[in-house]
Amino acid sequence: xxxxxxxxxxxxxxxxxxxxxxxxxxxxxxxxxxxxxxxxxxxxxxxxxxxxxxxxxxxxxxxxxxxxxxxxxxxxxxxxxxxxxxxxxxxxxxxxxxxxxxxxxxxxxxxxxxxxxxxxxxxxxxxxxxxxxxxxxxxxxxxxxxxxxxxxxxxxxxxxxxxxxxxxxxxxxxxxxxxxxxxxxxxxxxxxxxxxxxxxxxxxxxxxxxxxxxxxxxxxxxxxxxxxxxxxxxxxxxxxxxxxxxxxxxxxxxxxxxxxxxxxxxxxxxxxxxxxxxxxxxxxxxxxxxxxxxxxxxxxxxxxxxxxxxxxxxxxxxxxx
Amino acid sequence: xxxxxxxxxxxxxxxxxxxxxxxxxxxxxxxxxxxxxxxxxxxxxxxxxxxxxxxxxxxxxxxxxxxxxxxxxxxxxxxxxxxxxxxxxxxxxxxxxxxxxxxxxxxxxxxxxxxxxxxxxxxxxxxxxxxxxxxxxxxxxxxxxxxxxxxxxxxxxxxxxxxxxxxxxxxxxxxxxxxxxxxxxxxxxxxxxxxxxxxxxxxxxxxxxxxxxxxxxxxxxxxxxxxxxxxxxxxxxxxxxxxxxxxxxxxxxxxxxxxxxxxxxxxxxxxxxxxxxxxxxxxxxxxxxxxxxxxxxxxxxxxxxxxxxxxxxxxxxxxxxxxxxxxxxxxxxxxxxxxxxxxxxxxxxxxxxxxxxxxxxxxxxxxxxxxxxxxxxxxxxxxxxxxxxxxxxxxxxxxxxxxxxxxxxxxxxxxxxxxxxxxxxxxxxxxxxxxxxxxxxxxxxxxxxxxxxxxxxxxxxxxxxxxxxxxxxxxxxxxxxxxxxxxxxxxxxxxxxxxxxxxxxxxxxxxxxxxxxxxxxxxxxxxxxxxxxxxxxxxxxx
Numbered sequence: 001x002x003x004x005x006x007x008x009x010x011x012x013x014x015x016x017x018x019x020x021x022x023x024x025x026x027x028x029x030x031x032x033x034x035x036x037x038x039x040x041x042x043x044x045x046x047x048x049x050x051x052x053x054x055x056x057x058x059x060x061x062x063x064x065x066x067x068x069x070x071x072x073x074x075x076x077x078x079x080x081x082x083x084x085x086x087x088x089x090x091x092x093x094x095x096x097x098x099x100x101x102x103x104x105x106x107x108x109x110x111x112x113x114x115x116x117x118x119x120x121x122x123x124x125x126x127x128x129x130x131x132x133x134x135x136x137x138x139x140x141x142x143x144x145x146x147x148x149x150x151x152x153x154x155x156x157x158x159x160x161x162x163x164x165x166x167x168x169x170x171x172x173x174x175x176x177x178x179x180x181x182x183x184x185x186x187x188x189x190x191x192x193x194x195x196x197x198x199x200x201x202x203x204x205x206x207x208x209x210x211x212x213x214x215x216x217x218x219x220x221x222x223x224x225x226x227x228x229x230x231x232x233x234x235x236x237x238x239x240x241x242x243x244x245x246x247x248x249x250x251x252x253x254x255x256x257x258x259x260x261x262x263x264x265x266x267x268x269x270x271x272x273x274x275x276x277x278x279x280x281x282x283x284x285x286x287x288x289x290x291x292x293x294x295x296x297x298x299x300x301x302x303x304x305x306x307x308x309x310x311x312x313x314x315x316x317x318x319x320x321x
Numbered sequence: 322x323x324x325x326x327x328x329x330x331x332x333x334x335x336x337x338x339x340x341x342x343x344x345x346x347x348x349x350x351x352x353x354x355x356x357x358x359x360x361x362x363x364x365x366x367x368x369x370x371x372x373x374x375x376x377x378x379x380x381x382x383x384x385x386x387x388x389x390x391x392x393x394x395x396x397x398x399x400x401x402x403x404x405x406x407x408x409x410x411x412x413x414x415x416x417x418x419x420x421x422x423x424x425x426x427x428x429x430x431x432x433x434x435x436x437x438x439x440x441x442x443x444x445x446x447x448x449x450x451x452x453x454x455x456x457x458x459x460x461x462x463x464x465x466x467x468x469x470x471x472x473x474x475x476x477x478x479x480x481x482x483x484x485x486x487x488x489x490x491x492x493x494x495x496x497x498x499x500x501x502x503x504x505x506x507x508x509x510x511x512x513x514x515x516x517x518x519x520x521x522x523x524x525x526x527x528x529x530x531x532x533x534x535x536x537x538x539x540x541x542x543x544x545x546x547x548x549x550x551x552x553x554x555x556x557x558x559x560x561x562x563x564x565x566x567x568x569x570x571x572x573x574x575x576x577x578x579x580x581x582x583x584x585x586x587x588x589x590x591x592x593x594x595x596x597x598x599x600x601x602x603x604x605x606x607x608x609x610x611x612x613x614x615x616x617x618x619x620x621x622x623x624x625x626x627x628x629x630x631x632x633x634x635x636x637x638x639x640x641x642x643x644x645x646x647x648x649x650x651x652x653x654x655x656x657x658x659x660x661x662x663x664x665x666x667x668x669x670x671x672x673x674x675x676x677x678x679x680x681x682x683x684x685x686x687x688x689x690x691x692x693x694x695x696x697x698x699x700x701x702x703x704x705x706x707x708x709x710x711x712x713x714x715x716x717x718x719x720x721x722x723x724x725x726x727x728x729x730x731x732x733x734x735x736x737x738x739x740x741x742x743x744x745x746x747x748x749x750x751x752x753x754x755x756x757x758x759x760x761x762x763x764x765x766x767x768x769x770x771x772x773x774x775x776x777x778x779x780x781x782x783x784x785x786x787x788x789x790x791x792x793x794x795x796x797x798x799x800x801x802x803x804x805x806x807x808x809x810x811x812x813x814x815x816x817x818x819x820x821x822x823x824x825x826x827x828x829x830x831x832x833x834x835x836x837x838x839x840x841x842x843x844x845x846x847x848x849x850x851x852x853x854x855x856x857x858x859x860x861x862x863x
Contacts, residue, residue, distance in 0.1 A: 032738025039741065043452040058447070088520040153575060161582045168580035174354060174547035175540075175567040265573050270545040274572065283738045 001311070005304065012300045019296045020076075020289060024069045027285045033061055034085045037282040059085050072289060081293070082286030086278065091290040094275060099294070101171060102271035104183075105263070106256050108191035113198025114249055120199070121206020121245070122238055128211060136203065143200025148193065148259040152266035155193045169268040190267040194259050198252050205248050209241035216240075243314050250306025254299055352565045353838060353861055356577040356589035358849060368525050369505040370441055370453050376503060376849030378568055381550055381856055382533040383505035384421060384557075386434070387498050389852040391844060393612060395802065396499050399853065400429065400506065400534070400557070402484075410495040410800075417484040422555035423508045424531075424538040431486040436509035438478040443516035444470035457504045460497065462489045495800040502851060508532045536561045536857040545570055552857075562860040587835035587861070588843065592711060593654040596831060604833040607843045611830040613755045614661040615707060617719070618822040624750040625696050632689035634820040635675070639685065641722040642677035647826055650714045655826035660813035661768065663758050663827035667810035672817045682726045693727030701730045702743055704754035708734050715826070716753055757847040768822075769793045769812075788815060837862050 035055045039047050056062040060071070075082055081091035124133045146154075160168040166189040167173070173182050213219060214237050222232045261273035272291060279287035357377045369379045380388070388399040398404070404415045421429040440446075442458050444467070458464055462477030477489040490497060511532040514522045524530045526542035536558070537550035547569045552561040569586055571577035577589040582599070591599070596606060617637075619628050627633050647655040656665075659672040686693060703716060713734070720730045730751065735743060743749050756768060769789040792815065796808035816824070830845030840858040844850075 030739075032736075032740075032742040034738070036738035036741040040452070040737075153579070156576065156579045161579050164583065168583040168585050169571070169576045170569065171546060172543075174543075174569050175352065175549040175565055266576055268546070268569070268571050268573070268576055270543075274545060281736050281738075 001308075005308070008304050008307075012297075012304075015300065016293065016296055020073070020293060021069065023289060023292045024065075024072070024285070027283065027288055028065050030283065032283055034059055034283045034285070035061060037086070037284075072286070076293075081290040084279075084284055084287045086282040086284045087287070091286045094287065095272070095290050095294055098270060098272045098275040101269060102260060102264070102273065104187060105191055105194065105269060105271060106253075106260055108187055109194035109198060109256055109259075110249070110252065112191065112195035113202050113252060116195070117199045117202020117249075118206050118242070118245060121203040122210055122233075122241075124203070125207045125210025125214070125241070126233060133207075137207070140200035140203050143196045144204070146196070148197070148262040149266060151196055152190070152193050152263050155189055156266065159189055169266070171269055190263050190269055193267075194256065194263045197255065197259065198249075201252065202245060202249060205245050206241065209244050210237060213237045213241040239313070243310070246309050246313060247306055250302050250309070253302040254295075257295055257298070350564045351562060351861055352567065353563050353588075353859060354567045354569060354586045356571050356580065356586045357568050358590070368519065369503070370457070371520065374848040376846070376851035377854070378548065378849070379503075379505060380535055380849075380851035380853070381537045381566065382531070382535040382539065383507070384429075384534040385502060385851055386415070386504045386506065387501045389502055389846055389850045391842070391852060392609065393844065393846050393850070393852070396496075396502050398498070401498075401501075404498060406495070406497075410493045410497070411490045413488045413490070413497050414481065415486055415488070417486070418557065419484050421534055421557045423511070423534045424553040424555060425508070425511065426555055427508060427510055427532075429506060429508070429534050430483045431480045432483075433506050433509050434486045435478050435480050436512075437504070437507045438475045439467070440507065440512070440516055442467045442475050444468055445515065445517040446519055447517060453503055456500045460490050460492055460494055460500065462491045464491065493798065495798055496805075506534065508534075537566055540565065545572070556857055558855070559857050561857040563856075566856070566859075581833060581835075584835070587838050588832060588841070590845075591831050591833045592709070593652050593829070593831060594711065596833075599833050603835060605836050607832040607834060607845075608829045609845045610663065611828045611845055612663050612758045612847050614658055614663045614758060614827050615655075615712070615715075615755045615825045616658075616661060616753075616822045617825065618752045618754070620747050620749055620752065623747045624699075627689065627691045627696065628750075630689045630691070631820060632685045633691055634823065636682040636685035636689070636691075636726065637723065637728075637823055638675035638682075638820065639678045640682035640726045640728070641719045641823075641825075643675070643825055644677065646715050646718045650718050651711060651826065651828065654831075655828040658824040658827055660816035660824050661756060661758070661822070662809050662813045662816075664806070664809065667806050667813055669810060669814065672814065679722075679725055686726065693729075696728060699723075699728060699730040699750050700733070700748075701751045701753065702733045702735055702740065702749040704740050704752070705734070705736050707753060707755045719825075789821070 035052060038055065039052075053062070060068055063071070072082060079092075081095065083089070084091050084094055087094055120136055124130075124136045127133050156168055159166045167186050171183065171186050172178055173186075176182065214233075219232060219237055222236055223229075227236075257273070260271060261277055263269065264271045264273035265277065272294070275287065276291045278284070279291065358375060369375075369383055379385075384400045386399060386401050387396050389395070390397050400418050400421045402416045402418045404413060406413045415434075417429070417431060417434070419428075423429060438458055438461070441454055442464060446454070458475065461475055463472055463475050464477070466472040467475045477491070479487040479489070481487055488497060494500075511530070512524070513530070514524060526539055526544075526548075528538070528540050531539040533553070534557070536553055536556045538553050539548070540551040541547075541549040547567055550566040550568075552563065554560045569577075569580070571580065571589075574590065574592065577586070578591055578595050580586045581589045581591070581604075591606075599606070619634070621629055643657045647653070647657055656663075657674075659668055659674065701716075701720070703713075716732060720732060723730055733743075733749075744752070769792075789812070792808055792812045796805055796812065799805040799808055816822075832843050832845065834841055834843070839860050839862050840855070842854045844852060844854075846852050
């Protein structure tokens, strides 16, 4: 197992390198740069070529593409992600600041996706063609088909404006004392909205997987032997049915990241999604590169973790080396 | 099993709100929560001069020399008491009020004005927002030398005595005060950092450091979340009644409106389509001229040659039913413009209203010898600042009207860097954007002149016409307001006849206030003014 993990980590290095090069190239191809972002139409009449040149020198944009990429890599090798042009702050610090906010949001959503998705999937899997099955399957289709920006606004409207149960955005009570309960209170609605798609997807997979396993011969044998239904359903069927869902939950990370971009904007949540969106609109390439690197590491890490978990839950899976 | 699951759900659903009903507000505290400048690019920056907008919040913390009046029709003194100039308007003497104090109790003097001018025009300042610094100090003698690092100070600013200072200008300007509305004065004794650190220092948000002469000072700041202010007991117009003013930042306008409807904030900008959804008993609506003129412009270098024919441009005007779009698509919140000057008082009966007349449009095209089919598909780009859902609908309606006379257009909605690149490269045929207008506003001149900047030839879309620049300069140097507006009327007439661009609409902007807030004032001044909103008088009724 140890050897396998090290091999996977080593393979990740060229993958990350490729990712960073592709992203840097895409930024280069995109029209305009951060200097264009800085100069509003009203500023244009006052902006001289000398001003532009000064800005380009300050941001390093006067250098050729490969030189800039090489410098970025060189700094990265020293643990330096560069300096944000728009925020005037080190990228590393910005990412840590925003990640501290995104991790609870994504973590809570991911956890909810697993707990509720699997629980509901097992629940309806054991009640095929019941009212529960039809209702929750209908809910799952809804959850899968509503985009995050619609469910976000709907969630705000229903639970904040109409019912008044939760705050209308923000990460804490503005101007209030920070407390865990206050943070949790603000987290519930955005995290639940973000989790909706995960819950729906996990439920669908779990339901399908349960039904498949329940029709296997060994389940019929177990039942024929007179084992208690609870033992058959949960110890024999559910454990085996979990295997494909493990893969799905591991792969859901990129989708959570994509969903977080919308959810953070709608709920005024100062996270990685907001940082990334602002960086892209401002062509703030050090931030774009830094955030992409972190996301790429997260996705590769999640894949590796999925494989490791797979080997734990499925004894048939063994890694060589 | 089923019952157990339902029970778990219920417990989870009820638990979180139950443990989290914390209150940010003490029982007797006067706290006002607002969303004073929402949306992407809204106020989220405590640094004056570094931002084209945000004056609504800047003036809460720093007092400028002059401000806009309540409805953006004039510039009036704020911490300046009186002013006078020499005969040729090149030397101006300003007398400061003697009762202006900073939040730490120190008096604001002419030395602070001199310090601010030198500080903000330093070559080390490294700000990208060229227009604000240029507007405030650009006409003062020695500006270029100091900005380029060739001089140690801005030589054109002189301290006469504690409360008197003098501007020596590099050019005659009979209304220099028209450029001084955003000149916030900083405390020399409290600024403990160099100009080079202006953007990176936390001074602006640190309650232990920040010192200003506005009605409030900083108590807490969470970037992208909120700015919390507490009263400046020394404020020269009286200490504020509020104990705290909290401005929340909403990157999304819809989220701000929902927070308003949920009662979490008491004021926010609202778009016209939201107005009817707000409870009339709970909200008071504020509105006013946005002074942002919306128009189409032709790229004269990169468009079919036929478009340079006035008859074709007139055909465009007659083809689009601007009034119907204003009434229906823009829900009656916009006024049709005869020219880009958004002030009705300068309009005369001699202006052509270009009322919708598609037959006339076709006839004009025929007269110009233009077959629309030969023009191909028009590449039409939209500036991101004017691409909200309502404006997109208006653009698409215009596109449909042009199609009726055979002109096909393809729209491209761009982000800011892409727009500027496309604009400078002249990689478009037709543009859609707005132009903010402010009283005595130099930006207005940018449309007609090439001030040596990035505008390209003349105004960036290669329209060349004689006479416009002269009238603009005459307007900007008119010694009285009446003469100024008379020149604007002349300019409007020229524009209306020559159609260098196609003027469309000017809109109203709205804000909604919860009626529990009293003695509140707000006006949709471009960039937030600044204007004196008397925030010291605001209070919240229980």
